Amino acid sequence: MxxxxxxxxxxxxxxxxxxxxxxxxxxxxxxxxxxxxxxxxxxxxxxxxxxxxxxDPGSLEMTPSEVAARLGVTPKAVRQACRTGRLKAVKRPGSREWRITAAAYVEYRNRAA
Structure with missing residues (x-):
């Protein structure tokens, strides 16, 4: 410690x-x-x-709106990053909403910094 x-x-x-x-x-x-x-x-x-x-560390999932609020960008920008693969995300079967794990968020945030 x-x-x-x-x-x-x-x-x-x-x-x-x-x-x-x-x-x-x-x-x-x-x-x-x-x-x-x-x-x-x-x-x-x-x-x-x-x-x-x-x-499990990193298994917490966030929506694009939650990630956008944390990064200070728009949800549209987060969805675009998901679509292009810059931000690792998945869509649940039958859902249109992206889900971003905490591990993917931290990785993306550290790359963007």
Missing amino acids: TDAPGISAETFTILRRLRRQYRNRPAIHRDLLIIHYLVEEYGCADAPVFAGQDG
Whole structure:
């Protein structure tokens, strides 16, 4: 563990546990996801930042609008990046909406920086 400021691993673990506990309550789960995003932006000194409902780092999925808000661009620009392959994304069967994993978002953000 480093002396760098950040969210402790214990706090991060509790956040993940709460997300699993409330995954069937959309409003609460959504709020916990927002807190999770804030943790990613603030930094976590000794824990992986992103984890989906299954606990797998990088499996958290975001919509183009969510990614656009984080990057400070338009959702249209994010969808274009998805279509051209610059941003790794998938479409769920029967859906028109792109889904971007946290790992793909971080990779794209780091390339763009």
